Amino acid sequence: MTFHKFFAIGALMLLLVGCAGMTRTEQNVLGGGVLGAGLGAAIGAATGGNPAAGAAIGGAAGVVGGAIKDSWERSGGYYSPYGPPPY
Numbered sequence: 001m002t003f004h005k006f007f008a009i010g011a012l013m014l015l016l017v018g019c020a021g022m023t024r025t026e027q028n029v030l031g032g033g034v035l036g037a038g039l040g041a042a043i044g045a046a047t048g049g050n051p052a053a054g055a056a057i058g059g060a061a062g063v064v065g066g067a068i069k070d071s072w073e074r075s076g077g078y079y080s081p082y083g084p085p086p087y
Helices: 003-018 024-046 051-074
Strands: none
Touching: 024 051
16 A cells, blocks of 8 residues: 555544534534535536635535524424424
């Protein structure tokens, strides 16, 4: 196994372990940011623009989307007859 593969696997393991103790809010916001950054970079590269700028804009939009998703989950959903779930 080359050094680069070993380093990549180790970095991935550290990232996964670091996310284990996150709250639901942190998971939603981080997930939205990662998804937005990935989509923004892909769109930026596909349109001939700057992938880094697309990743930055998409990441910011994803963080906002993740926060909105978390707020919606905490409110109990759309017209829920029950209260919010206990966290």
